[in-house]
Amino acid sequence: MVKIGLIQTISYNSNQEGISRISKKLRNLGKKETDIVCLPEQWLKNNEITDFESEFSEFKKLAKDFSMTIIPGAFYKLSRKYASIIAPVIGPEGEVVGFQEKIHPFDYERENVKPGIEAKIFDTACKFGVIICYDMVFPNVANMLAKKGAQVLISPSRIVRRGINPWHMYVQVRALENRIPILATNVENHRFGGNSIIVDLCENNKVMTTKVTKLNGESETARQFDLKKYEQSRKNRFSDLNKFH
Template sequence: MYSKNRQNCSKGILSLPYRLFEINHINGVVINPTTEPTMNRKRFFGNTIFHLPLNWNKKYRLFETNRSFLQGIKHLSKFFKFSDKSPIITDGKIQKLMVKLGLIQTTSYESNQKGIAQVSKTIKKLGQKETKIVCLPEQWLKNNIIKDFDSEFLEFKKIARDFSMTIIPGAFYEIGKNTSIIAPVIGPEGEFIGRQEKIHPFDYERDSVKPGNEAKIFKTSCKFGIIICYDMVFPNVANVLAKKGAQVLFSPSRIVRRGIVPWEMYVQVRALENRIPILAANVENRRFGGNSIIVDLTEDNKVVTTKITKLKGASEKSKEFILEKYEKSRKSRFADSNKFQ
């Protein structure tokens, strides 16, 4: 597995044949490097095993006694291209890992079976690109009253397990003692790990749908919340999720064509208000207007603006995020809020 020169080192794989570094994270800073002769033992740095070339100590002299471990890693980054899972080194600190998050925009399908079969191919494609969480729209199937989620989304569960990814299959009617609209969550082990109920049923839905009463946090590759379609209109939903610790928000939606412009405004404003990225999935067909949207945030001299990616047609998109980078701005924004009557 060892490579003797940097040209032959595979992307993100650096071997540790001679030394073992115990790594601890305290506020993003790596401390307490130790050495120990070893040929076989490995240590994880985040989720990535780093392998250095066999002659790393002689050739690059990375970890002399007057060099800290962090300086060595910085020096190392000049010679090797780290993988997308590798830590990002900025401002003298090692930040948390990147996570790749994705959306799928669906269209009309002849049956649930055909729709799920088609979308399963798309989810696999995202899984092959190491997408860790993917979200689908609200009520995108032919029949959106789901009697048995386990059997209906059996293929999704297999894909989640095979690619260690989290899948939000959308939001659907669940008929029981009470009728609800729920967004189930399939975890990376291929099992349902929870559900988010729609808190604000829309218009005609209010006649039959019981509103949810809790904004929930889920934790797999990161901490996230789910905002189902019309819930995006109400600022408190996104705000409560952000204050509960969500690092990103997903929104299974089904927005008619004439509603696309205000919907895009709502999604961007919720992202700005709470300093949090949002990925909102929509259906595109004759009635529903597509334009699924990924809202990222950029900051320039304390001014935060949105950076938008839109989907067209039946398609998918994934994007890498370093979710820690929004935390300082989010805390500052919440601290600025004053109580009033």
């Protein structure tokens, strides 16, 4: 069994204020023995982290204190040649174990963001993949992660209010397509629509359906998953897919 959590953020006056408030929520989830926690894409004021090691030192300490994996969101990473959008993964020892780059920059991001080229698997409390926001639109990203062995997909996102309904549809379809639970978190403020969701799967009379839990306001939640229960269904689904030429 693995307990996975989401934190839905609001707007904060500064990075310092946001990190301080969210650290309290991370501590609450840690006390509840949550194994993995994810935050939204670009939820901090400047949408970028200039000194990751320094600004997220408290998150790293909390990860180690509670043996918890933290995906603190996805942010701009600037270099001399280009910008990228990355989701760092802080492992249960309190160290960064890797980064997932955004593979499909959205709209205005295409002007200055270099696309990522690899969908990575991280292995801490379980094997999981990170899908950053707009990457959820493209079936190949979720499918590639599931075929590489991901047992659950986690998505830091930043979705405007008018995009919430299609976003929820994409997340549920990706879960059904790949027979895999997905947890997707969003920012909630005057522009972005919140409604972070946990999509679980249930089967009745050989019909697979989704079970959706939504978040409201600045909040956190965690759900326990028996990830082994999806494996046979996923294996069957991929076997059927492989029969197509």
